Amino acid sequence: MSAPRGQFSSNIGFLMAAAGSAVGLGNIWGFPTKAAGNGGAAFVIVYLLLAFILAYPALMAELTIGRHARRNMVQALRGISTGPISRIFANLAGFGGIVVASLILSFYAIVAGWMVAYLADPFANFFGMSGATDWLTGNSTGRNLTFTAIFSGMTMLIIAAGVEKGIERWSTLLMPSLIILLLLLIIYVLTQPGAMTGLEVYLMPDFSHLSPKLLIAAMGQAFFSLSLGVGTMLIYGSYLSQQESLPRLGALVTLIDVGIAFTAGLLILPAMYVAQEAGTQIFSASGELIAGPDLILQVLPALFETMGTAGLFVAIAFFALMVIASLTSSISMLEVPVSFSIENLGVRRELATPLVGLVIFTLSSLIIFNFDSLFGLIVSISTEYGQPLLGVALCVFAGWIWHRDQLLAELKKGHENIEHTLFWKIWPWYVRIVCPLLILAAFVQSLS
Numbered sequence: 001m002s003a004p005r006g007q008f009s010s011n012i013g014f015l016m017a018a019a020g021s022a023v024g025l026g027n028i029w030g031f032p033t034k035a036a037g038n039g040g041a042a043f044v045i046v047y048l049l050l051a052f053i054l055a056y057p058a059l060m061a062e063l064t065i066g067r068h069a070r071r072n073m074v075q076a077l078r079g080i081s082t083g084p085i086s087r088i089f090a091n092l093a094g095f096g097g098i099v100v101a102s103l104i105l106s107f108y109a110i111v112a113g114w115m116v117a118y119l120a121d122p123f124a125n126f127f128g129m130s131g132a133t134d135w136l137t138g139n140s141t142g143r144n145l146t147f148t149a150i151f152s153g154m155t156m157l158i159i160a161a162g163v164e165k166g167i168e169r170w171s172t173l174l175m176p177s178l179i180i181l182l183l184l185l186i187i188y189v190l191t192q193p194g195a196m197t198g199l200e201v202y203l204m205p206d207f208s209h210l211s212p213k214l215l216i217a218a219m220g221q222a223f224f225s226l227s228l229g230v231g232t233m234l235i236y237g238s239y240l241s242q243q244e245s246l247p248r249l250g251a252l253v254t255l256i257d258v259g260i261a262f263t264a265g266l267l268i269l270p271a272m273y274v275a276q277e278a279g280t281q282i283f284s285a286s287g288e289l290i291a292g293p294d295l296i297l298q299v300l301p302a303l304f305e306t307m308g309t310a311g312l313f314v315a316i317a318f319f320a321l322m323v324i325a326s327l328t329s330s331i332s333m334l335e336v337p338v339s340f341s342i343e344n345l346g347v348r349r350e351l352a353t354p355l356v357g358l359v360i361f362t363l364s365s366l367i368i369f370n371f372d373s374l375f376g377l378i379v380s381i382s383t384e385y386g387q388p389l390l391g392v393a394l395c396v397f398a399g400w401i402w403h404r405d406q407l408l409a410e411l412k413k414g415h416e417n418i419e420h421t422l423f424w425k426i427w428p429w430y431v432r433i434v435c436p437l438l439i440l441a442a443f444v445q446s447l448s
């Protein structure tokens with residue numbers, strides 16, 4: 001007899017966990033910098049539109065399949081398959097999801113490890129440990145391995161504790177802390193000289209940037225940000241009670257994700273221009289705003305240093321925010337292979353978690369040792385190809401392969417009078433035709 005399956009104890013628990021998965025480095029780092037480089041509010045508007053017309057419907061496909069099947073992605077897709085061909089397709093997509101989730105975690109844990117090191121740095125600084133400070137901010141292989149291991153260990157501890165005591169409890173604790181830290185930081189940064197210029201760059205739309213390239217950047221961002229395609233949302237949906245309305249919860253998750261991305265822009269862009277005012281270079285040699293690791297690991301720390309003692313607290317708050325955001329996302333990624341190992345291979349959670357965690361840590365170590373050749377490649381394979389293609393597969397499963405009656409019956413659970421909603425009238429055919437075509441069109445466009 002296997003252990004009973006975990007379940008979220010409340011809809012708030014689910015909401016915090018799913019929003020926690022969605023809100024991550026993608027929102028606080030990726031979104032604001034992409035907006036800055038792609039016409040400010042022009043990108044924000046396109047992103048908002050895509051989040052609701054494309055990412056939300058795709059999210060609903062995952063949640064609905066997951067809650068119906070109450071199993072991990074491989075078994076869920078097999079379960080709704082209707083013939084031998086769709087079963088092959090189910091295996092491909094199911095295992096594809098596990099592989100891609102693990103690949104994303106393998107690079108995400110490295111970046112999150114940097115955040116942990118930079119969180120430790122102000123403490124070392126405060127105690128005058130300059131040797132430690134140099135090591136923490138020095139980008140050595142040893143530093144990267146150590147902090148990736150620490151971050152992976154934290155992720156494993158939460159996942160080993162299970163759905164309710166691990167994922168739900170920690171997400172419910174960490175998500176409100178994240179919002180409070182974000183708001184405090186915004187209030188502080190907006191009172192600093194130069195902040196208003198940053199706000200302007202962020203909020204003044206420059207529509208000359210509108211192009212297929214911008215559309216694709218916004219779609220990729222929306223898919224990554226809502227954690228789509230790889231089965232994280234599917235597995236979280238599978239732990240959700242049948243008394244809750246899926247369309248409402250899905251919409252709330254999307255709103256929180258988009259809302260926090262937008263709010264993070266109110267922090268990052270003003271902070272960059274405050275840094276410029278304080279004498280830090282914020283443009284690269286080619287005249288573009290610095291957006292990559294240099295922004296988070298050089299520009300912002302340089303800014304915190306100009307702020308004296310207050311800067312120590314601001315640095316701690318900022319990197320704590322980044323670590324929290326990363327952790328609620330990384331646990332959702334690790335849950336994908338772990339739930340598969342528990343349900344398909346019969347391994348206990350306490351054992352499956354360190355085993356799978358170790359395999360992914362080994363992958364991260366390989367990337368660390370071959371950073372220049374592997375990091376960008378893994379990011380691109382998993383997020384630019386893996387996520388959109390798997391997203392199409394999930395929409396095809398929900399729209400074409402799964403029995404229509406079962407899909408509709410699942411939607412009705414927990415939502416009285418759903419037949420009178422716009423969602424009911426639009427989504428079932430939308431997910432069938434519009435979603436896969438839109439995703440594929442953007443994907444093909446991005447290859448050309």
Ligand code: PFF
Nearest residue numbers: 022024025026224225227232
């Ligand atoms: N949504 C996370 C972010 O925006 O940082 C990243 C992510 C989490 C991607 C979980 C994929 C995933 F399965």
